[in-house]
Amino acid sequence: MKLDTSGLETTMPVIGFGSNSEMLDGFSSAPSFDLPRTTDFDGFQKKAVEMVKPAKGTTTLAFIFKEGVMVAADSRASMGGYISSQSVKKIIEINPYMLGTMAGGAADCQFWHRNLGIKCRLHELANKRRISVSGASKLLANMLYSYRGMGLSVGTMIAGWDETGPGLYYVDNEGGRLKGDRFSVGSGSPYAYGVLDSGYKFDMSVEEASELARRSIYHATFRDGASGGVASVYHVGPQGWTKLSGDDVGELHYHYYPVAPITAEHVMEEAAE
């Protein structure tokens, strides 16, 4: 669809050029753009911008390191501005060696992860061997792709340990599936990425990695209003996953930044000003 610029063109022939109109082509008409085929142009622009905005109020992260995969998440559920719960389990145990994280709609994530667990078990029974992380994430991604556009809200990471070693995939409701070794999902993810990326080394021990994961979640809960509650940290190793810690973020703040008690002299100074 091109803009109608006929109103800008002059009907009078230019003196001196006569019938040779090729010289004018490209100069007389205003530049025109291809526009989206829609009746509601302004609304379409707005929707395009909304599509890019992060809507999932949470912070989850996962990364691969020497000793396996570290998975961490906060535990806050928010409905607009209201905190509906501070104790939501956002790390879902698909089976003893695979974990999924929850970001987006709680019901969507819980249902589809459970569904994935069922499919993984059926695969085990049919093929007499465990499903790979790659296979499991593909099953989930294909399922979500078939419901594309229907309003599901799922931003999940599938983390596990299979024959090829540690595996980490990001899967979302658009049907996207990415393999990687560091991901963070949710409204608090920019803050978590800042801490995670600056502290990450492949050669970390389990303690160092769990402290990095916990710190990243803590910093995200401090800055992001939609993240908070408890920072849970899980580790996936060759023997399966184990829960390492679940620390209340309110207490973590004063653990990292203890409040120094103000002495009486301090108070007198302020009063004298």
Added chain:
Amino acid sequence: MSIFEYNGSAVVAMVGKNCFAIASDRRLGVQLQTIATDFQRISKIHDHLFIGLSGLATDVQTLYQRLVFRHKLYQLREERDMKPETFASLVSAILYEKRFGPFLCQPVIAGLGDDNKPFICTMDSIGAKELAKDFVVSGTASESLYGACEAMFKPDMEAEELFETISQALLSSVDRDCLSGWGGHVYVVTPKEVKERILKGRMD
């Protein structure tokens, strides 16, 4: 989210026995992102009159500056401090002047009037006064605050007990709100003194 929820806020005032307490949270945010954790929402007009403003932070600061200006003029002309009831009427008039382009904030006014009788009131953003005998609330956490205050309030509390009550009500309410919290700021005012305290709250 509406424009009133852009910065996030929580303010509450309670009446005690010949004293009052006014408290607010300390967060300044831009929608979900927290920018500061030491934002001043409660300001002193004179020793026995405080105003807490919730809502859009820029309007909070501008409105406070205008009110201080008007009160200083009053002090110069009348050679005395304004009574809380008079001040409430002044705020209401200033807000209604902007009826068709309002200040996007809700004030909570608390003061000690004649005979040290505590006075509290709140207003909506265009100046509708609401006087109360027990407590008033405003901000994004107002619904939670109503519930908490209703449950915890008792009439005729002394200053220390009033401080405990208002602090607990504030902290438990902001813990249910994404947009307010990150600490608390409480002023307890008796005829003799003003005690200002900072509360240690959840920083998430």
